Amino acid sequence: MIDFQPIRKRKGAPTLVEQIVQAFADAIARQTLRPGMAIPSVREFARQHGLSTFTVASAYGRLVAQGWFGARAGSGYRVSGAGRAVRTPQPAGWAPPRLNTGWLLSDIYADHSIPIKAGCGWLPGEWLNEEGLHQALRHMGRVPALRISGYGHPQGYAPLRESIAAALALHGLPLESEQIVLTQGVTHGLDLVIRTLLRPGDVVLVEAPCYANLLQLLRLTGMRAVAVPRDEAGLDLAALEQAVLQHRPRALFVNTVLQNPSGTTLGMANAFRLLQSASQHDYWIIEDDISRELLPGMAPLLAALDGGERVIYLGGYSKVISPSVRVGYIAAHRDLARDLARSKMAAGLTSPEIMERVVHQVIGDGRYRNHILRTRERLAQAHGQVVRQMEEAGFEIAARPQAGLFLWARPAAGAPGGRELAERALGDGIWLAPGCYFDAGEADTPWLRFNVAYAGQDALWRFLRQACAQAR
Numbered sequence: 001m002i003d004f005q006p007i008r009k010r011k012g013a014p015t016l017v018e019q020i021v022q023a024f025a026d027a028i029a030r031q032t033l034r035p036g037m038a039i040p041s042v043r044e045f046a047r048q049h050g051l052s053t054f055t056v057a058s059a060y061g062r063l064v065a066q067g068w069f070g071a072r073a074g075s076g077y078r079v080s081g082a083g084r085a086v087r088t089p090q091p092a093g094w095a096p097p098r099l100n101t102g103w104l105l106s107d108i109y110a111d112h113s114i115p116i117k118a119g120c121g122w123l124p125g126e127w128l129n130e131e132g133l134h135q136a137l138r139h140m141g142r143v144p145a146l147r148i149s150g151y152g153h154p155q156g157y158a159p160l161r162e163s164i165a166a167a168l169a170l171h172g173l174p175l176e177s178e179q180i181v182l183t184q185g186v187t188h189g190l191d192l193v194i195r196t197l198l199r200p201g202d203v204v205l206v207e208a209p210c211y212a213n214l215l216q217l218l219r220l221t222g223m224r225a226v227a228v229p230r231d232e233a234g235l236d237l238a239a240l241e242q243a244v245l246q247h248r249p250r251a252l253f254v255n256t257v258l259q260n261p262s263g264t265t266l267g268m269a270n271a272f273r274l275l276q277s278a279s280q281h282d283y284w285i286i287e288d289d290i291s292r293e294l295l296p297g298m299a300p301l302l303a304a305l306d307g308g309e310r311v312i313y314l315g316g317y318s319k320v321i322s323p324s325v326r327v328g329y330i331a332a333h334r335d336l337a338r339d340l341a342r343s344k345m346a347a348g349l350t351s352p353e354i355m356e357r358v359v360h361q362v363i364g365d366g367r368y369r370n371h372i373l374r375t376r377e378r379l380a381q382a383h384g385q386v387v388r389q390m391e392e393a394g395f396e397i398a399a400r401p402q403a404g405l406f407l408w409a410r411p412a413a414g415a416p417g418g419r420e421l422a423e424r425a426l427g428d429g430i431w432l433a434p435g436c437y438f439d440a441g442e443a444d445t446p447w448l449r450f451n452v453a454y455a456g457q458d459a460l461w462r463f464l465r466q467a468c469a470q471a472r
Contacts, residue, residue, distance in 0.1 A: 002026075002033070004023040004049060006020075006051065007019060016059075016126055017124065020045075020055070020060075021063055021066075021068075024039075024069075025063070036078055036079060037078060039060075039078060039079065053130070054126050054130050055125070058125040062115055114431045116429060116430040116454065116459060116460050118433075118451060118457075119448070120451050123319065123320075123323075123375065124453050124454065127378060129321065129362065131367060132371060133358070136358045140357060140358060151350045152350040152352075154341040154350055155180065155181045155182065155341045156356055157356035159360050160360040161180040161329070164315070165180060168304075171292075172301065172305075173313070173331070175331055176334075178337065179331055179332060180329050180331050183328045183330060184327070184328065186314050186316040186318070186328040188351075189328050190213075190286070192330065192340050192347070193312055193330065193340070195221070196336070197251065197312075200223070201223075202223055203224045203247045203249045203250065204218065204224070204249055205227075205247075205249045205253070206227055206252075207228060207229075207254065207259070209230070209262055209408065209439060210255075211253075212433075215440055227439070228252075230264065232399040233266075233269075234264075234274070235270060240252075240274070241277065244277060244283070248281070249283050251286055254288065255288045256271075256289050256299065257299045257404075258404030260290075260449075262398055262399060263406040264398075265401065266302075271302055272300075272305065275302065275305055284310060284311075284312060285302055285311045285312070286314070287303055287314065288314050290318070294375065301313075308333055312331070312336070313331040313332070314328065314329070315329055316328030317359050317362075319405070321362055327356055327358075376403065379404060379405065379452060380403060382456060383403070386407060386456055389456065393468070395409045395410065395412070396411075396412070397409045405453060407449075407450045408448075408450075409448060410435075410445075410448060415468040417445075417446055418432075418436060418445055418448055419436055419444045421448070421467060433448060434447075434448060437449075
């Protein structure tokens with residue numbers, strides 16, 4: 001049907017998803033595959049070529065989004081046409097979505113029509129620990145129904161909390177399982193912290209740039225967010241001191257390691273100064289540490305340096321296991337952990353124990369550590385490739401972490417603003433994440449967040465070079 005020989009583990013080779021997409025597109029262009037012809041199922045194609053079903057499903061989804069395949073319930077995939085010679089093929093009748101906060105915050109997660117998701121915040125499906133997930137799900141199938149028939153504990157599945165406590169102890173943060181509250185992801189944890197500690201009108205400090213969903217949470221709950229610039233070394237300490245003296249904040253929100261969106265990690269000296277400031281001026285530090293497992297080396301952990309007195313620590317598994325496995329956690333002293341559990345129960349009752357059991361199985365499996373190491377290697381390679389593409393396109397790069405998901409960069413002077421560039425990109429089937437999304441005042445900055453796992457596609461950089469050249 002198609003001439004497909006996957007290239008594995010060759011430096012500089014396209015991803016397996018890209019290889020599958022290109023092979024089918026070439027076969028359709030040559031008319032080896034004609035409109036209406038049936039395509040092997042995901043499972044069959046994966047078996048034939050020794051591939052992950054996640055990889056093949058991701059490729060088929062991209063082929064549907066680009067208009068090469070049609071999918072109909074009960075009849076599988078069929079060739080939908082011979083393709084179109086445009087920069088990024090789109091399904092018939094497709095129109096780009098309107099770029100606004102609502103689309104970026106929620107609709108993007110349901111919108112599968114954008115083939116190139118250079119601004120997204122998750123790993124590609126083919127990078128996931130498929131074997132570990134499948135084994136965990138098979139294990140769940142053997143759990144007696146009576147064990148999972150109730151709501152579960154308000155603080156979450158106890159064996160997982162114990163595993164988390166043991167892992168944090170290795171980072172110098174000794175805790176008991178009673179000090180941990182499981183959540184439906186880190187964003188849910190941030191919401192619980194805000195509900196429990198803060199009141200509408202309170203002033204809080206955030207980073208500039210800042211995790212976008214946190215900014216939306218603060219707006220929804222009536223907080224006043226004051227931005228403190230962040231660079232490669234950490235927060236601007238002079239600006240922090242000025243903001244603290246002027247606004248008397250109740251809390252500072254910090255993304256410690258491989259920050260979203262800048263990719264930067266706090267230095268040790270900067271971390272100590274943050275703790276000194278919080279102690280001197282009596283405010284909380286909310287430490288979002290979702291990406292620590294993607295960092296190959298060591299980095300400060302504020303809660304460990306603080307002894308867990310003034311720092312509330314949040315972590316989770318969406319970046320390393322799967323975005324759909326919505327399991328995160330909050331670590332705090334016992335009294336506060338009980339208060340957080342009460343807020344959790346009032347807002348939505350318990351978190352899903354089934355997912356917590358799945359995570360517990362995955363992280364306890366011998367493959368998990370190898371999956372983390374393999375993901376770090378793939379991200380390091382992707383960083384190298386995307387940095388080269390950025391340099392060739394004349395982009396300024398804020399930091400070069402060589403780890404994690406993100407790079408924060410902007411085109412040369414004279415290029416369109418971030419919002420305009422993102423709107424134009426949507427017309428070409430490209431999702432960019434503009435700087436206004438990560439700014440407390442929603443200012444239209446030229447900076448963009450790039451996810452290196454998705455940002456290596458040539459079509460993306462052709463568009464960016466053309467768009468910037470036209471502006472000049």
